[in-house]
Amino acid sequence: MGLEVVNLTARIGEKTVLKNVSLNVNYGEVHAIMGPNGSGKSSLAYVIMGREIYEVVDGDILLDGESIKDLPPEERAIKGIFLAMQDPPQVPGVRLSSLIIAAANKKLGGEGELGRPRDPRILKRMMELAKEIGLDPSILQREVNVGFSGGERKRSEILQALLLDPKIVILDEPDSGLDIDGIKIVAQYINKLREQGKGVMLITHYARLLQYVKPDRVTVLIGGEVVATDGYELARLVEEKGYAYVKQAFRKGSAQG
Amino acid sequence: MGEMVELKKELLGGVDLAEQLLGREKPVKVEVEIKGKITKDMIEEISRIKKEPEWMKRLRLRSLELFYKLPWPKWLTGIESINLEEMVLYSRPEVQGPAKSWDELPKEIREYYEKLGLPELEARFLSGLSTVFDSETVYARVKKYLEEKGVIVLPMEEAVRKYPDLVKQYFMRIFPPSDHKFAALHGALWSGGTFIYVPKGVKIREPIESFFLIGRSGEGQFEHSLIVADEGAYVEWIEGCSAPRLSRFSFHDGMVEAYAHRNATIKIITVQNWSKDVINLNNKRGIAEDGARIDWIEGSIGSKITYVYPSTVLKGDNSATRNTVVTIAKGPHIKDSGSKVIHVGKNTRSQIINKTISADGGINIYRGIVRVLRGAKNATANVECESLILDDKSKAHTYPHNQVDEPTASVNHEATTGRLTEQQLFYLTSRGLDEDEAKSLVVLGFLDEILGELPFEYAQVLTRVVQLEFSKYGAFG
Numbered sequence: 001m002g003l004e005v006v007n008l009t010a011r012i013g014e015k016t017v018l019k020n021v022s023l024n025v026n027y028g029e030v031h032a033i034m035g036p037n038g039s040g041k042s043s044l045a046y047v048i049m050g051r052e053i054y055e056v057v058d059g060d061i062l063l064d065g066e067s068i069k070d071l072p073p074e075e076r077a078i079k080g081i082f083l084a085m086q087d088p089p090q091v092p093g094v095r096l097s098s099l100i101i102a103a104a105n106k107k108l109g110g111e112g113e114l115g116r117p118r119d120p121r122i123l124k125r126m127m128e129l130a131k132e133i134g135l136d137p138s139i140l141q142r143e144v145n146v147g148f149s150g151g152e153r154k155r156s157e158i159l160q161a162l163l164l165d166p167k168i169v170i171l172d173e174p175d176s177g178l179d180i181d182g183i184k185i186v187a188q189y190i191n192k193l194r195e196q197g198k199g200v201m202l203i204t205h206y207a208r209l210l211q212y213v214k215p216d217r218v219t220v221l222i223g224g225e226v227v228a229t230d231g232y233e234l235a236r237l238v239e240e241k242g243y244a245y246v247k248q249a250f251r252k253g254s255a256q257g
Numbered sequence: 258m259g260e261m262v263e264l265k266k267e268l269l270g271g272v273d274l275a276e277q278l279l280g281r282e283k284p285v286k287v288e289v290e291i292k293g294k295i296t297k298d299m300i301e302e303i304s305r306i307k308k309e310p311e312w313m314k315r316l317r318l319r320s321l322e323l324f325y326k327l328p329w330p331k332w333l334t335g336i337e338s339i340n341l342e343e344m345v346l347y348s349r350p351e352v353q354g355p356a357k358s359w360d361e362l363p364k365e366i367r368e369y370y371e372k373l374g375l376p377e378l379e380a381r382f383l384s385g386l387s388t389v390f391d392s393e394t395v396y397a398r399v400k401k402y403l404e405e406k407g408v409i410v411l412p413m414e415e416a417v418r419k420y421p422d423l424v425k426q427y428f429m430r431i432f433p434p435s436d437h438k439f440a441a442l443h444g445a446l447w448s449g450g451t452f453i454y455v456p457k458g459v460k461i462r463e464p465i466e467s468f469f470l471i472g473r474s475g476e477g478q479f480e481h482s483l484i485v486a487d488e489g490a491y492v493e494w495i496e497g498c499s500a501p502r503l504s505r506f507s508f509h510d511g512m513v514e515a516y517a518h519r520n521a522t523i524k525i526i527t528v529q530n531w532s533k534d535v536i537n538l539n540n541k542r543g544i545a546e547d548g549a550r551i552d553w554i555e556g557s558i559g560s561k562i563t564y565v566y567p568s569t570v571l572k573g574d575n576s577a578t579r580n581t582v583v584t585i586a587k588g589p590h591i592k593d594s595g596s597k598v599i600h601v602g603k604n605t606r607s608q609i610i611n612k613t614i615s616a617d618g619g620i621n622i623y624r625g626i627v628r629v630l631r632g633a634k635n636a637t638a639n640v641e642c643e644s645l646i647l648d649d650k651s652k653a654h655t656y657p658h659n660q661v662d663e664p665t666a667s668v669n670h671e672a673t674t675g676r677l678t679e680q681q682l683f684y685l686t687s688r689g690l691d692e693d694e695a696k697s698l699v700v701l702g703f704l705d706e707i708l709g710e711l712p713f714e715y716a717q718v719l720t721r722v723v724q725l726e727f728s729k730y731g732a733f734g
Contacts, residue, residue, distance in 0.1 A: 046683075049683075049687050050687075051683045051687075052679075052683070053679060053683075072686065072691070072692075073683060073686040073687045074686045074687075074688075074689050074690055074691045074692075074694075076687075077686070077687055077688055077689035078689050082687075083687050085684065085687075088684055089678065089680045089681045089684050090681075091681055091684065091685065091699065091702070092675060092702070092703075093699060093701075093702025093703040093704075093705060094685075094698055094699060094702035095702065095705075098698065098701075098702065099685070099688060099698070102688075102689075102690055102694065102698055103688040103689045103690065106688075106689035106690060106694075107689055113724070114690075114694055114697070114698065114724070115701070115720070143702070160688070164688070164689070
């Protein structure tokens with residue numbers, strides 16, 4: 001159970017960005033996806049979330065054994081997938097609290113006005129959680145990502161992940177642009193998500209974050225292809241020897257094996 | 258998705274907002290109906306029906322002459338298809354005098370108002386309410402304290418008969434029939450509307466509302482409202498418009514005139530939600546004397562094409578105006594709007610906020626004018642135009658025009674265009690909102706500061722209207 005990506009090939013326009021990718025994200029585990037820039041890590045996240053500019057050519061995406069490949073993003077979200085984007089866009093005019101309330105309402109289901117919380121406890125929880133993860137709660141009244149610092153943007157994404165209680169959390173480079181204190185806080189909450197039993201897909205191209213979040217599984221993606229999947233040691237190998245070495249080594253390995 | 262939701266979607270497919278609320282047009286008994294070529298005889302007949310004094314009849318006839326003389330306005334495009342001679346130009350429903358209670362109205366008319374929630378709004382929030390159905394006022398009631406304070410709120414015709422000397426000072430002197438061809442047409446054919454006079458020093462905090470409903474196809478509505486606030490007075494007037502779904506186009510050529518005497522304040526709020534069969538032309542102008550203030554808030558949502566340009570002449574020193582115009586063009590519709598301000602007096606201040614939303618192929622056009630005449634020392638004008646475009650099919654154009662002849666004046670203009678990007682839409686949908694919900698969230702955010710300015714009841718109405726516009730079924734349930 002969890003998220004299964006099965007032989008997934010996808011393209012954007014004419015460009016194939018994922019080639020026959022297979023991997024699992026199990027509940028209560030962190031699965032790190034590593035790879036150099038442009039290796040298809042973000043594309044993988046977008047395709048799992050259902051961004052329409054990507055076209056799935058082949059393969060499938062399953063959540064708890066059920067295909068979600070043909071669902072629009074909102075239905076995937078409601079089923080329990082959350083994507084914390086690497087560089088979430090600014091949404092002028094829309095307050096962060098309005099977005100959270102609307103999203104929480106959708107998650108609860110039912111009909112009615114999107115602006116009024118269906119479970120009023122969300123208001124208190126978002127204030128408390130914001131403080132807990134080191135955000136000034138006034139951020140909730142600001143327009144989504146408008147004028148947010150790099151750290152505020154990352155934490156706002158984590159805040160939403162925690163509040164919306166998904167089953168699978170995809171974090172696309174949650175550490176980029178953060179200082180060491182920021183990385184420690186983000187790591188703490190990734191560990192918390194894992195403890196809560198969520199499946200975490202953690203995209204990163206540096207192993208630095210992985211000192212604080214020890215992944216249960218590591219996959220290396222290069223040129224849109226999975227070149228290696230292994231335990232935590234794989235991250236250390238990447239850290240020590242670099243992607244080129246890993247690619248070579250595992251190619252040899254698979255040729256010999 | 259539930260069966261019910263699917264059913265609602267199906268039911269509402271291709272249905273506009275006003276139709277959702279009011280349904281399709283229903284037959285209403287008509288007592289008098291006038292149509293055909295617009296002649297001197299026709300105008301005289303209307304004047305006779307209304308038992309008007311001579312001066313008003315002459316004003317109508319002078320307007321008629323101007324209508325035939327004046328050229329077709331260059332800025333008024335897209336309505337050439339209207340054949341005025343085929344339209345019903347005056348239509349009086351079978352109602353005894355303006356009713357003083359809802360029960361007195363024929364059921365089919367009363368039902369429209371009930372669907373619009375007017376009886377409830379009146380009870381909770383308003384100090385007076387008049388409703389015009391087709392060409393005549395069918396309901397008019399004010400709270401007693403208005404009368405006690407000497408406030409006059411009357412159907413326009415009645416005011417012309419009862420207070421001719423007062424009305425005459427202002428009627429079409431703020432917006433003369435010579436202004437353009439359709440101002441002249443309005444002057445010849447006007448019918449219905451509200452007259453408000455607030456005496457010196459009287460401040461009325463509870464708004465007075467007039468609601469205009471076009472109940473049938475192929476009709477022209479030419480209502481005329483005149484709001485006069487005497488020295489130091491305060492009044493808020495709310496204007497609502499709607500129509501059921503009609504089988505043919507109807508044409509609205511209404512006029513609002515406002516006159517704020519020394520230190521008076523007039524606030525005018527319009528929520529326009531005509532159905533998509535109405536071609537909507539508005540003529541709105543106010544004059545502010547020394548220290549007076551006129552504020553316009555215009556929310557223009559419905560109609561096929563709308564032309565609306567609330568205008569203020571800042572005649573007196575230290576007078577001020579704030580024009581807030583919000584237009585939504587969703588679907589194959591056009592909103593042509595723009596605020597106009599003429600600074601005449603010294604230290605006059607104007608603020609123009611124009612927000613347009615274009616979606617599903619809708620087109621918004623902003624054409625505003627700020628003129629500062631020589632001698633309007635230290636006048637300041639701020640113009641902010643913001644356009645939000647929700648998809649590639651839709652457009653927004655901004656044509657601001659400033660003419661400043663006073664060296665000490667300060668005129669600022671800012672224009673921004675925001676386009677909802679694929680990335681933003683994906684981001685919002687990835688949080689669980691469908692595309693319509695995401696759009697309505699963005700639109701409501703865009704309108705946030707304006708919603709905050711409206712009386713609570715109307716902010717709610719506008720919020721609901723936006724959600725309905727951008728959701729096929731969300732607001733039901």
